[in-house]
Amino acid sequence: MLNLTAQQIKVFDVIKESLQSNGYPPTRAEIAKILDFKSVNAAESHIKALVKKGVIQKVPGSSRGIKLVEEISGIPLIGSVAAGSPIMAFENVEKTIHSNPLNKSVDFFLRVQGESMIDAGIFDNDLVGVRKTRSAENGEIVVARLDDEVTLKRFKKDSSGIKLVAENSSFSDIAVDESLDFSIEGRAVGIIRENL
Amino acid sequence: MLNLTAQQIKVFDVIKESLQSNGYPPTRAEIAKILDFKSVNAAESHIKALVKKGVIQKVPGSSRGIKLVEEISGIPLIGSVAAGSPIMAFENVEKTIHSNPLNKSVDFFLRVQGESMIDAGIFDNDLVGVRKTRSAENGEIVVARLDDEVTLKRFKKDSSGIKLVAENSSFSDIAVDESLDFSIEGRAVGIIRENL
DNA sequence: ACATATACTGTAATTATATACAGTAAAATT
DNA sequence: AATTTTACTGTATATAATTACAGTATATGT
Numbered sequence: 001m002l003n004l005t006a007q008q009i010k011v012f013d014v015i016k017e018s019l020q021s022n023g024y025p026p027t028r029a030e031i032a033k034i035l036d037f038k039s040v041n042a043a044e045s046h047i048k049a050l051v052k053k054g055v056i057q058k059v060p061g062s063s064r065g066i067k068l069v070e071e072i073s074g075i076p077l078i079g080s081v082a083a084g085s086p087i088m089a090f091e092n093v094e095k096t097i098h099s100n101p102l103n104k105s106v107d108f109f110l111r112v113q114g115e116s117m118i119d120a121g122i123f124d125n126d127l128v129g130v131r132k133t134r135s136a137e138n139g140e141i142v143v144a145r146l147d148d149e150v151t152l153k154r155f156k157k158d159s160s161g162i163k164l165v166a167e168n169s170s171f172s173d174i175a176v177d178e179s180l181d182f183s184i185e186g187r188a189v190g191i192i193r194e195n196l
Numbered sequence: 197m198l199n200l201t202a203q204q205i206k207v208f209d210v211i212k213e214s215l216q217s218n219g220y221p222p223t224r225a226e227i228a229k230i231l232d233f234k235s236v237n238a239a240e241s242h243i244k245a246l247v248k249k250g251v252i253q254k255v256p257g258s259s260r261g262i263k264l265v266e267e268i269s270g271i272p273l274i275g276s277v278a279a280g281s282p283i284m285a286f287e288n289v290e291k292t293i294h295s296n297p298l299n300k301s302v303d304f305f306l307r308v309q310g311e312s313m314i315d316a317g318i319f320d321n322d323l324v325g326v327r328k329t330r331s332a333e334n335g336e337i338v339v340a341r342l343d344d345e346v347t348l349k350r351f352k353k354d355s356s357g358i359k360l361v362a363e364n365s366s367f368s369d370i371a372v373d374e375s376l377d378f379s380i381e382g383r384a385v386g387i388i389r390e391n392l
Numbered sequence: 393a394c395a396t397a398t399a400c401t402g403t404a405a406t407t408a409t410a411t412a413c414a415g416t417a418a419a420a421t422t
Numbered sequence: 423a424a425t426t427t428t429a430c431t432g433t434a435t436a437t438a439a440t441t442a443c444a445g446t447a448t449a450t451g452t
Contacts, residue, residue: 007399022255023263024220027439039401044441049398059218063259063408063439067219121317121389141392191389193317196337203429223409235431240411245428259409259438398449409438420427 004053010035011046012055015066025066077109077127087143087150087185106189107132110143110152117141117152119167126193128152130186141188146174147181152188200249206231207242208251211262221262273305273323283339283346283381302385303328306339306348313337313348315363322389324348326382337384342370343377348384 004012014034018026026034031043047066050056059065078087079094087108097109106129115124120141122128128143136142136155143152144164153164153174162176176182200208210230214222222230227239243262246252255261274283275290283304293305302325311320316337318324324339332338332351339348340360349360349370358372372378 005398019219023215024260027259028441029439037400039403040439041402041441041443042400045399061407061440063223064220065440118317120392121314121319121322123317188392190392191387193387196316196384196386201428224411225409233430235433236409237411237413237432238430241429257410257438261410394452396449396451398447400447401445403442403444405440405442407438407440409436411435411437413432413434415431415433417430418428420425422423422425 004050004055008046008049008053011043012050015056016068019068025064027064075106075108077111079111080113087145106130107186109192110150112152116166116168116171117154119169120154122152122167122188122191123193125195126191128188129190129192131189132186134184136184136187143185143188145181145183145185146176150185155184200246200251204242204245204249207239208246211252212264215264221260223260271302271304273307275307276309283341302326303382305388306346308348312362312364312367313350315365316350318348318363318384318387319389321391322387324384325386325388327385328382330380332380332383339381339384341377341379341381342372346381351380 011031014031015025018024018030028040028043028047031037031046032040035043037043047056047058051058055069057067057069059067075097076093077095077097078092080092094111108130109127110130112122112124112126112128122141128141130143138155138157140155141152142155142164143150144155145151146164151164153166156163156165156173162182164174164176166173207227210227211221214220214226224236224239224243227233227242228236231239233239243252243254247254251265253263253265255263271293272289273291273293274288276288290307304326305323306326308318308320308322308324318337326339334351334353336351337348338351338360339346340351341347342360347360349362352359352361352369358378360370360372362369
């Protein structure tokens with residue numbers, strides 16, 4: 001978005017504003033009218049420039065066929081994570097969510113499997129909004145990778161080392177030591193539950 | 197949404213799906229193609245019916261000029277409910293949410309106050325998605341009004357009558373009898389938690 | 393200096409789209 | 423039983439919209 005000219009930003013904002021208030025993108029004529037261009041081609045040229053710079057996409061031949069690239073790439077919903085695969089690998093994406101109800105920036109949603117965080121009010125099948133980070137603060141709920149397994153646990157750190165704690169009395173803590181291939185994939189920032 | 201016919205629902209869903217995947221509403225021709233109508237007028241007539249039933253709006257003369265009414269109005273987020281006021285009264289609306297991440301139709305979100313449903317995994321400050329109904333099935337979580345107070349409780353009904361049960365052992369059940377002004381405001385269908 | 397990008401006006405053609413009108417037929421309502 | 427609603431096909435047309443082409447002028451990059 002940084003190398004857009006002042007006029008290109010204006011055109012981009014008109015498109016965004018139209019989507020917001022009308023629910024659909026503007027036509028060339030509408031853009032021209034709003035920005036007081038006397039030729040529809042002025043809008044057309046700007047659209048071409050915006051496509052070239054990668055911030056919008058055009059659907060040729062289609063009326064109002066303009067898509068914001070930021071909208072296209074929604075938030076992936078990760079179902080189960082195949083052993084050993086990167087968490088956001090294509091095969092792990094269950095679907096793509098195009099609205100983020102949480103007030104925080106979320107990189108992906110993870111569908112919770114199992115009851116290990118039940119005492120933190122996170123149930124089987126809940127969707128956890130995750131912000132990707134490599135580190136965590138003491139006490140935060142994190143998505144961690146242990147060898148090939150991805151789990152949701154509370155992160156605890158003290159003089160004796162790092163522990164991953166389940167919020168369920170029937171699960172025991174995991175002490176992280178050198179024998180384990182351990183990494184933090186992200187920090188849980190919110191949840192969505194679709195089935196009450 | 198209840199008096200839509202099967203075909204009208206199909207057309208409505210095509211519009212919704214187009215908005216979801218294209219970012220703009222479909223044309224009559226696109227609807228006809230997807231639903232295998234051989235005349236664009238079939239789509240046009242259905243659109244007119246949907247407008248008449250109040251679930252969409254048309255922008256005459258504008259290509260793709262279709263708006264979903266549910267998108268226009270947004271979903272109110274109810275904070276605290278003033279004693280005696282209708283739940284969705286203006287003064288109770290904290291803000292309006294323009295995206296519904298839950299797969300179900302939601303009439304309003306209610307911000308949970310207190311710990312009474314903690315054992316159901318519903319915490320203080322969670323947002324509960326509520327579908328407005330006047331009745332409930334045994335075992336459902338409902339938004340109920342008792343005299344002037346609005347609460348979230350599990351609805352239990354048997355031969356001895358109606359009980360409102362908190363999911364927290366330190367709360368006692370409320371037996372609904374004739375002395376109480378009791379009504380059901382809605383059914384909880386999902387939750388959103390913004391603060392983990 | 394030269395090419396390319398920006399920022400337009402103006403014209404025009406083809407195609408996309410909305411929308412009305414004329415029918416037919418079955419189902420639901422009154 | 424009569425009327426209205428639903429659910430289409432088929433035709434037609436005015437207008438909405440995309441998009442190419444021809445210019446002009448200034449600014450920016452190489």
